[in-house]
Amino acid sequence: MAIVAAVDGSDRATAVLAEATTLANEFDEELHALHVLERAELVEVLEKEVEGQDPRDNYEVQQRAERIVSRALPDTTRGDPTVAVRVGDPGAEIVSYAAENDDVRYLVVGGRQRTPTGKALFGSVTQAVMLESPVSVVNVVLE
Secondary structure, three states: OEEEEEEOOOOHHHHHHHHHHHHHHHHOOEEEEEEEEOHHHHHHHHOOOOOOOOHHHOHHHHHHHHHHHHHHOOOOOOOOOEEEEEEOOHHHHHHHHHHHOOOEEEEEEEEEOOOOOHHHOOOHHHHHHHHHOOOEEEEEEEO
8 A cells, every 4th residue: 555645846745745654654555755747847847849758757857756755755754755747737647646556545635724715615736636536635734
């Protein structure tokens, strides 16, 4: 089984990875760190056309994901997590990753603390993952 931390380049990534690490340690599970690049980010990273290549297999794309994960890793991580990268809509790609990997136990995502009115809706990515995920979702709410 595996615990999957969905991380972006924001400050929330550290808290998400810390919670995912705690779960992985408690359940003695593998830790996966998943970063999703949106198409606009992909163009920025590559700055060139890559004919016929799956962007997930591109060295620059993988390196960007690994840098984001390494900056956010807590000191309590045992070993290095498996770093996965996807390209597309973040919510859909996170859900897709969990659906395609039968061994995923939990998805860990990060949300923001909301005002009473805003509590009716999570962020669009968090909301999409919580509503569509085939596995349990842990939402790390940050201020």
